[in-house]
Amino acid sequence: MLAQLEGESKWWFMEVPRTGTSTLERTLRGIFPEAKAIYAKHWPLLPPQELLDNSKSVISIRSPFSRAVSCWQFFTKPGSISFVDWTAERCREGWCDVCIEARPQTFWFDLWKWDVVIQQE
Numbered sequence: 001m002l003a004q005l006e007g008e009s010k011w012w013f014m015e016v017p018r019t020g021t022s023t024l025e026r027t028l029r030g031i032f033p034e035a036k037a038i039y040a041k042h043w044p045l046l047p048p049q050e051l052l053d054n055s056k057s058v059i060s061i062r063s064p065f066s067r068a069v070s071c072w073q074f075f076t077k078p079g080s081i082s083f084v085d086w087t088a089e090r091c092r093e094g095w096c097d098v099c100i101e102a103r104p105q106t107f108w109f110d111l112w113k114w115d116v117v118i119q120q121e
Contacts, residue, residue, distance in 0.1 A: 010055035011115075012038070012047055016108040017101040018070045019062040020120055045111055056115040061105050063121050071102050 013028060015021040029035060038047060046052060062070075072086050081089075096102045109117075 010051070011058055012051060012055055013058040013060075014108060014111075014114075016060055016062075016105060017103075018067050018074065019060045019105070021060055024060055024118065052112070057112055058116040058118065059109065059112075059114045060118040060120065061109065062119075064105070066120070067105065074101070 013021075013025070015025065068087060069083065072083050076086060090096065090102070096104060
């Protein structure tokens with residue numbers, strides 16, 4: 001979670017796993033070099049109430065198919081299992097319910113009423 005806590009604009013960015021947040025974070029750090037990572041990636045789910053009440057929130061979402069492909073590429077060795085087989089296996093195991101990186105984007109999106117939504121297609 002990246003936040004700019006000082007200065008005129010106060011904001012925080014929720015890093016939803018597998019939505020291109022590393023690239024977005026590098027971009028935001030270039031624009032706002034004074035911004036700080038106030039927590040380890042993805043935890044805790046929301047910042048302290050004071051920050052919630054006094055700042056703008058930013059979240060990134062991604063095409064669900066593109067995000068699923070990103071998870072498949074991240075969690076498997078190249079050539080070890082097809083995307084279709086991997087997806088079917090993950091669904092049978094309930095993996096999306098227990099693996100934080102694979103939780104549906106609605107899990108993250110429903111945590112807060114976001115001020116800015118960056119949608120990647």
